[in-house]
Amino acid sequence: MTELKDAVLTEAVPAQRHDRPGDRRGDRRSAWPRDRRDNPVRGRPLLARVNAVAVLLGAVDGAAWLTAVLRTGTGPVCAVVTAAALAGTRVGGRVHRRRLWLSWLQDLPRSVTATALAFALVTGTALLAGMDGDDTARMQEVVLFFAVLSEGVRPAVFAFGRWGRRRLRRCDRAVVVGSGRICGELVRTMLEHPEFGLLPVGVVASAPDPAPTGLPVEPISGDLTDAIARLRAGTVILAPAGDGDGAVVDAAITAHRLGCVTLVLPHLFELCADGPGVDRLRSYPLVWLGGAPTRRPSWWVKRAVETTLAAAALLALAPVIACCALAVALESGFPVFFRQVRVGMDGGTFVLYKLRSVRQAAVDDSQTRWSVLGDSRVGPVGRFLRRSSLDELPQLWNVVRGDMSLVGPRPERPVFVHEFSAVHDLYWARHRVPTGLTGLAQVHGLRGDTSIADRARYDNYYIANWSLWLDLKIVILTVGELLCRRQR
Template sequence: MRRFSAVAVQTAPVPADDVQEVDRRRPPPRRGGPERRRARDLLSRVNAVAVLLVLVDSGTLAAVCLDRRIGWAWGGAIAVTVLTIRAAWRVYRRRLWLSWLQDLPRSAASSALAFALLTGIGLISGAPPREVVAVQWAMIAFALVIEPIRWCVFAFGRWCRRRFDRCDRTIIVGAGEVGVNLARTMLEHPQFGLRPVAFADSGPDPDRHAPGLEVIDGDLAEAIVRLRAGTVVLAFSHTRDSPLVDAAITAHRLGCSTLVVPRMYELHPDGPGIERLRSYPLMRLGTAPTSRPTWWIKRAADLLLAAIALVVLSPVIGLCALAVLVESGRPLFFRQVRVGMNGRTFVLYKIRSVRQSGEDDSQVKWSVVGDSRVGPVGRFLRRTSLDELPQLWNVLRGDMCVVGPRPERPGFVREFSAIHELYWARHRVPTGLTGLAQVHGLRGDTSIADRSRYDNYYIANWSLWLDLRILLMTAGELCCRRNR
């Protein structure tokens, strides 16, 4: 199987003097106007069963609160507590197997936890015993009433998938025996919500592959867009694993749900993140960080932090610029083209720490420790990272985030992508002022392969808590310089 082309910085050479878009190869535009395409994409990503589960939970909570004559304050507290806990326990998750019995332990445990938490809140807050008892009875009524309704929702979801073909269009990567059996299972059992539309492989046996399915041997990204696929299933291919990794990252970047057949799947137990397609266990990979609701919280926090930091640190930036002026004259600030999310380039701003020479070779020359062009002021600025402060303006503009993979120059991106596997994949999210690699000492003239692994780990495990950890580690490193 061919390496699936994921981004052009990996597969297409770009002239060295080109500082425009690095990723030239964009998927072809879909048919229809922009508004129609946007609405269609939004609708295709809505999970109807999850929405129904939220609605029935909300309606049931409202009904039991009215029945028990619970006031607005306690009613709001019950609704927020129950819905938040059940969402955290992934009761409203996207799923293939719509089984009420399989989901019953998770639902019952989340309701019990909400019951205990609301009881504790009532006792600690000093609420009258009568109100606490009313809340407890409301929660008991909710737990008893909601489960039959959930059974009906699951049954209705299975019926809609079979009757109205409410299934995700699916590309199966790997057309061996496992991939072919998966396609047949999807076609025979549409209640699991997957409809195969194509294989991606170098050439399955034409006598075995499911009838009517296209065989893709090339650009997976183009096929996902052209076939409007919402799910990619990674089965065993005819070759080594790296094309599967490329395919997973491509699907991740395009916002597809990604399911993976694990090795030794016959012995693989059920657990968190495991779906079932009849007898096949499928591991569900996390969605792209930029497609999650919490990413908007990250962006809002970035704007707030950058704005406050620019105001508070403006005197420090001014003093640093004055020191540069005294040491080596103008210009005080340094502009450089860097590669950001999806290979797009932007202009990065820094306080100049390198003395000006006759020719600007910063786009192609690596600055290392002991560089004769760096004076005492420049060394101090680099050692303290004060030269990075103007990048707060890049955060405000949306070019960067506070936390993310560090941006690199186009020439080095092309070079590193050709040498280091999956270096290109770190451009799936916006770049950042600091990152997981940097807080582990990987800055300056250090291993590019290690940086790439850290950056891809960060993307695969992104959360608001991980960002906060990196910020705390960055503050610790700046104060103690443990990894310098």
């Protein structure tokens, strides 16, 4: 059964402890802002984050489509079909993406492939819809005329973008995290070739090696979050000096959380081939890291769907909750609901609601004590509520309020978050998204007496690979666990 009851944990702290005095991992808790609004990237005006070349490429495609429609005299239905096909294939193919290397020839295969796919889509749509030959021919003509117009203007857009970067210094302010010779050469390349759109304004040394010297950029020895805000940087470039560079991993997660564009110079970059998500700064391949899930349009879809489902479930299950509350009151009195402070997104706290399954004691130690299996304070009703996960139903109200999501890392109490963050690598990083009623770690059997480190790895994997389909898959697995009562 999925672990919807993280209060029933029998593992206090795993044996592989590393919380020795001075361990740098214990300082990672301070990476979270004191207030969720303290985000330097969110504070920048929207226009400062708009990529002019991407906007111009989109405008060129729109003008080319409109010209092609007017030129061919296509009807409204056919115009809508061609617009949908072209927009879908070119957006899906990331033809208008933000990029460093403004090269028409480099981008031509991607653009032609997207247009060819649009041609195939309009042809297939016409055949399936039973359109006559004239309408089909007009739609095909629109796509072909669009291709000629668009590809004829795109080289000028790329040339204008390179000119603007060189002459007008329309470059993104960037902080480089790294050390050694490669880091220095990367900074010099950006300074000597502004047509790639990056202006280095600071270098953060990745321990233990020092930052490169002799460069006209600011060496940064303090907190990366403060440096991003002070230098007004919107891009972070990671150039690790070797394997296992923990400072670079921390910097990547910090940049990811703040919404910065994050680029990584991979190890063995000399052998790195061009491909999806790989851009070029002269001869250096830079890999684009995906943006924070909470900044994607699909995240708002997740939030809307989860709020609706949670509200509907809360109403439908209200009689069940009332019966469980009555049973709790008869067994151990009032109050029937249990409130506990938990840590949520960006380290903020909220009050989590549950049906009380533990008899009240004279002293409330629930914030600092595990409720273990076999706890004498848990009566028959409490054991039933825990086994059936019915004690978790009031958390649907937390979902409706926005404190939690249906799917996400399970929330924990502040004292244990503080302790686990000092002991386990990247435990603190799991708070980049809202906590959830169920999560990827729980459906993979990480509940009860299991490794906290493994849970943190699953939670960070969930954040890095988040999608609506992944959420749906976790929900399906959760329902299966609850129905089948599978004990892993």
